[in-house]
Amino acid sequence: xxxxxxxxxxxxxxxxxxxxxxxxxxxxxxxxxxxxxxxxxxxxxxxxxxxxxxxxxxxxxxxxxxxxxxxxxxxxxxxxxxxxxxxxxxxxxxxxxxxxxxxxxxxxxxxxxxxxxxxxxxxxxxxxxxxxxxxxxxxxxxxxxxxxxxxxxxxxxxxxxxxxxxxx
Amino acid sequence: xxxxxxxxxxxxxxxxxxxxxxxxxxxxxxxxxxxxxxxxxxxxxxxxxxxxxxxxxxxxxxxxxxxxxxxxxxxxxxxxxxxxxxxxxxxxxxxxxxxxxxxx
Amino acid sequence: xxxxxxxxxxxxxxxxxxxxxxxxxxxxxxxxxxxxxxxxxxxxxxxxxxxxxxxxxxxxxxxxxxxxxxxxxxxxxxxxxxxxxxxxxxxxxxxxxxxxxxxxxxxxxxxxxxxxxxxxxxxxxxxxxxxxxxxxxxxxxxxxxxxxxxxxxxxxxxxxxxxxxxxxxxxxxxxxxxxxxxxxxxxxxxxxxxxxxxxxxxxxxxxxxxxxxxxxxxxxxxxxxxxxxxxxxxxxxxxxxxxxxxxxxxxxxxxxxxxxxxxxxxxxxxxxxxxxxxxxxxxxxxxxxxxxxxxxxxxxxxxxxxxxxxxxxxxxxxxxxxxxxxxxxxxxxxxxxxxxxxxxxxxxxxxxxxxxxxxxxxxxxxxxxxxxxxxxxxxxxxxxxxxxxxxxxxxxxxxxxxxxxxxxxxxxxxxxxxxxxxxxxxxxxxxxxxxxxxxxxxxxxxxxxxxxxxxxxxxxxxxxxxxxxxxxxxxxxxxxxxxxxxxxxxxxxxxxxxxxxxxxxxxxxxxxxxxxxxxxxxxxxxxxxxxxxxxxxxxxxxxxxxxxxxxxxxxxxxxxxxxxxxxxxxxxxxxxxxxxxxxxxxxxxxxxxxxxxxxxxxxxxxxxxxxxxxx
Numbered sequence: 001x002x003x004x005x006x007x008x009x010x011x012x013x014x015x016x017x018x019x020x021x022x023x024x025x026x027x028x029x030x031x032x033x034x035x036x037x038x039x040x041x042x043x044x045x046x047x048x049x050x051x052x053x054x055x056x057x058x059x060x061x062x063x064x065x066x067x068x069x070x071x072x073x074x075x076x077x078x079x080x081x082x083x084x085x086x087x088x089x090x091x092x093x094x095x096x097x098x099x100x101x102x103x104x105x106x107x108x109x110x111x112x113x114x115x116x117x118x119x120x121x122x123x124x125x126x127x128x129x130x131x132x133x134x135x136x137x138x139x140x141x142x143x144x145x146x147x148x149x150x151x152x153x154x155x156x157x158x159x160x161x162x163x164x165x166x167x168x
Numbered sequence: 169x170x171x172x173x174x175x176x177x178x179x180x181x182x183x184x185x186x187x188x189x190x191x192x193x194x195x196x197x198x199x200x201x202x203x204x205x206x207x208x209x210x211x212x213x214x215x216x217x218x219x220x221x222x223x224x225x226x227x228x229x230x231x232x233x234x235x236x237x238x239x240x241x242x243x244x245x246x247x248x249x250x251x252x253x254x255x256x257x258x259x260x261x262x263x264x265x266x267x268x269x270x271x272x
Numbered sequence: 273x274x275x276x277x278x279x280x281x282x283x284x285x286x287x288x289x290x291x292x293x294x295x296x297x298x299x300x301x302x303x304x305x306x307x308x309x310x311x312x313x314x315x316x317x318x319x320x321x322x323x324x325x326x327x328x329x330x331x332x333x334x335x336x337x338x339x340x341x342x343x344x345x346x347x348x349x350x351x352x353x354x355x356x357x358x359x360x361x362x363x364x365x366x367x368x369x370x371x372x373x374x375x376x377x378x379x380x381x382x383x384x385x386x387x388x389x390x391x392x393x394x395x396x397x398x399x400x401x402x403x404x405x406x407x408x409x410x411x412x413x414x415x416x417x418x419x420x421x422x423x424x425x426x427x428x429x430x431x432x433x434x435x436x437x438x439x440x441x442x443x444x445x446x447x448x449x450x451x452x453x454x455x456x457x458x459x460x461x462x463x464x465x466x467x468x469x470x471x472x473x474x475x476x477x478x479x480x481x482x483x484x485x486x487x488x489x490x491x492x493x494x495x496x497x498x499x500x501x502x503x504x505x506x507x508x509x510x511x512x513x514x515x516x517x518x519x520x521x522x523x524x525x526x527x528x529x530x531x532x533x534x535x536x537x538x539x540x541x542x543x544x545x546x547x548x549x550x551x552x553x554x555x556x557x558x559x560x561x562x563x564x565x566x567x568x569x570x571x572x573x574x575x576x577x578x579x580x581x582x583x584x585x586x587x588x589x590x591x592x593x594x595x596x597x598x599x600x601x602x603x604x605x606x607x608x609x610x611x612x613x614x615x616x617x618x619x620x621x622x623x624x625x626x627x628x629x630x631x632x633x634x635x636x637x638x639x640x641x642x643x644x645x646x647x648x649x650x651x652x653x654x655x656x657x658x659x660x661x662x663x664x665x666x667x668x669x670x671x672x673x674x675x676x677x678x679x680x681x682x683x684x685x686x687x688x689x690x691x692x693x694x695x696x697x698x699x700x701x702x703x704x705x706x707x708x709x710x711x712x713x714x715x716x717x718x719x720x721x722x723x724x725x726x727x728x729x730x731x732x733x734x735x736x737x738x739x740x741x742x743x744x745x746x747x748x749x750x751x752x753x754x755x756x757x758x759x760x761x762x763x764x765x766x767x768x769x770x771x772x773x774x775x776x777x778x779x780x781x782x783x784x785x786x787x788x789x790x791x792x793x794x795x796x797x798x799x800x801x802x803x804x805x806x807x808x809x810x811x812x813x814x815x816x817x818x819x820x821x822x823x824x825x826x827x828x829x830x831x832x833x834x835x836x837x838x839x840x841x842x843x844x845x846x847x848x849x850x851x852x853x854x855x856x857x858x859x860x861x862x863x864x865x866x867x868x869x870x871x872x873x874x875x876x877x878x879x880x881x882x883x884x885x886x887x
Contacts, residue, residue, distance in 0.1 A: 007174050011182045018186055018209055022193035027201050034205055037186075041216055044182070048174060048223045053215075053231045060238055061212065065245050072249045073201060076256055089198045089263075098195035101869050102188045108876050109184040116177040122226030133228040134235065141232070145239040152243025159250030195865050203861075264861045 007047050014040035025086035027073045038062040049124035179220040186213035198264045204248045211241045274321040274332045280314045281400035288393035291386050304376035307389030311372045315365035352406040355746035360403035363611045367528045368396050370729035375520040377725035395421035407467040418530045426517040438516040445510040449500015456493030473543030491551035498534030502588045505562040515577040519622030527584050528611035535591045556596020560690045563589025567697035572806035575632045576621045599676035600751035606669035609740045613657035616733035620650040627718040639714030650730040655706050657737040659699035659771045665740030674767050692770050699774020707782040
């Protein structure tokens with residue numbers, strides 16, 4: 001029973017944190033909320049029997065990727081006037097349409113998942129199983145992911161290098 | 169974790185909600201940093217759905233796909249943040265709408 | 273010696289290539305020597321292989337190489353040598369050599385001396401390939417080759433746009449016939465499975481019976497090609513205009529050789545025509561109709577070359593008549609004698625034009641008898657042969673044709689009568705030419721006399737026109753036996769006397785002027801009829817109204833691209849939609865995102881609608 005309570009608690013935290021993250025004017029604040037949200041999702045992963053995924057979520061998502069954001073925000077040196085501008089941009093006039101669209105999409109998704117029955121009752125899927133699966137039937141996907149990461153590496157190196165050269 | 173009875177559709181509901189919030193953020197924000205964050209939220213929501221489905225069937229495939237999404241997110245953030253730096257340098261602003269030179 | 277016949281077309285071809293490529297560095301003597309000498313050498317080789325053939329009259333076939341081979345179709349570059357080929361080769365190389373020799377002096381002053389001989393040699397090569405070809409495909413190659421050379425030579429003086437017009441007309445009109453011939457070739461190949469002429473005739477006799485539909489269609493299509501090339505009704509209109517070319521060209525191509533290619537084609541495929549009696553009937557009727565029409569037209573012409581052009585059309589009509597009535601040997605014999613005397617007449621007219629400052633109008637000539645004796649005697653002998661006066665070359669061949677036409681059952685007598693009328697007209701117009709040009713008052717003074725290079729060919733052709741009738745052409749193995757039996761003597765007497773009457777009429781009309789037909793000519797009907805004949809029975813005008821003007825009208829209609837209007841509509845709709853859509857391409861990233869989300873929702877909605885398990 002405790003797990004179920006934990007799940008709903010974590011879900012609530014995730015939703016609220018995400019919603020706050022999306023509406024903050026200050027980027028660092030938003031980022032902190034986002035990390036909270038990711039950590040909550042990691043808890044959910046752990047609860048539904050995916051401890052490996054939960055660990056990765058914390059280490060890579062909340063750790064590495066978000067730290068990358070932090071670095072960039074620090075490099076950009078946004079400051080107070082940036083916050084004011086953000087607030088000014090967030091008018092209800094801009095809100096209305098996207099909110100409507102999102103609601104429609106959510107309604108459709110709700111309609112789709114409404115009839116799904118069943119609950120999670122299997123034992124946890126261990127990291128070993130994931131690893132066997134990764135380097136077994138999914139080895140081609142691993143190769144493709146490797147290439148994608150290489151492309152990201154080259155791309156970001158290229159973009160960043162030119163920034164430095166011209167910036168000096 | 170036997171006997172844990174979290175309904176699958178509740179997790180999926182959470183996933184959809186996160187996705188919609190991320191999408192909403194994507195549409196309403198003008199700051200590129202926030203747009204990238206929204207993308208992260210959306211990717212994360214999709215990953216949650218995958219992991220939940222994998223757990224429902226007791227198969228590792230869901231987590232494999234989560235790993236792939238993770239690598240996509242990492243690559244995307246690396247390139248995206250590089251672009252953010254470029255946009256800031258060129259337009260002296262992170263406003264998405266200032267980078268609208270590519271019009272038809 | 274007959275093993276070397278492949279050299280005969282090769283030598284003029286090589287000479288032509290040499291003249292095309294190296295003409296800049298050649299002197300006029302080398303060009304003339306190469307042009308005439310190569311054909312002379314070909315004539316010599318033909319003579320040698322002819323002597324060999326006459327000693328041992330067996331057909332000879334030689335395959336040089338395989339041209340193309342696709343599935344069960346194969347064509348080879350191979351030559352077939354028999355009596356008919358020998359006759360044609362002799363005419364082409366022999367008369368061709370004399371004309372080349374004549375040209376060396378005639379074209380002396382021309383700037384494009386080398387180009388002229390390059391074309392002329394190429395023509396001889398193509399014509400030789402045409403007559404030596406073993407299969408119809410190679411024949412067609414030569415057939416188109418001579419067409420191209422004819423085009424190039426008619427438009428030789430291309431600086432004058434009228435000449436280019438005439439060349440185009442010749443090319444386009446013959447192309448109509450050539451298309452029919454190509455269709456005939458396809459038909460023959462699909463139904464007989466071969467294009468080899470000898471094999472084809474054997475196959476046709478196995479497969480078809482006399483009077484079947486297929487051989488008639490095939491023969492009529494081949495006839496279409498022959499009609500175009502030989503300037504018969506209804507495709508004859510190009511030949512008078514083709515006189516725009518240099519006169520030796522008219523002599524070689526448009527009198528002696530190329531225009532008789534149609535006659536050769538029909539004679540070569542006579543095995544097929546024998547299976548289609550109705551097609552042969554068409555050949556005979558077309559021939560005699562063309563002959564009469566052209567003869568009437570020739571009566572009214574004043575341009576010396578146009579008279580000869582119409583007379584050529586008329587004489588080829590006689591050859592077609594001969595082929596149509598099954599007098600194959602007589603037709604080919606007339607082809608040969610006609611080549612002699614018509615080449616002579618054309619060269620003679622060339623000499624006159626050469627010496628009279630390019631004057632073409634016969635009424636501006638006159639009294640040339642004493643000033644140009646060689647030309648006068650050439651013309652005299654040539655006209656006598658053309659009019660078929662007794663003991664000239666034309667007499668023997670034309671007499672044979674008329675007698676064999678007479679012997680045809682049922683309608684033979686009518687063909688004979690029409691032929692007689694044609695012979696009468698021929699005598700009148702040919703001696704009209706002689707009397708007007710060489711007698712009477714001198715209107716123009718010649719500024720030079722013919723040199724030996726002109727006189728020699730004229731004399732040689734005079735001799736041939738006189739004794740050509742005594743030749744026996746070695747085609748008895750090629751053609752089936754002609755109709756035997758002899759018609760009544762009175763038929764022969766009439767046939768002999770008609771040309772004499774014609775000459776007498778011409779004498780009274782144009783020399784002594786005793787017979788006065790002026791009132792008749794000047795009457796309303798007479799002048800209209802004369803004008804009608806003068807413009808060639810208004811065929812040109814008819815075609816102009818029937819084909820050329822409608823074509824121009826259609827093209828004028830299409831010039832404004834009215835058909836493209838529909839496509840322009842598509843374009844403008846696209847542009848309109850593009851303008852409309854490009855407004856959505858405003859560079860606003862969030863706008864794009866919103867559209868993407870809207871699209872996503874749309875697709876999702878559709879997916880929900882479609883997939884039954886989702887609901």
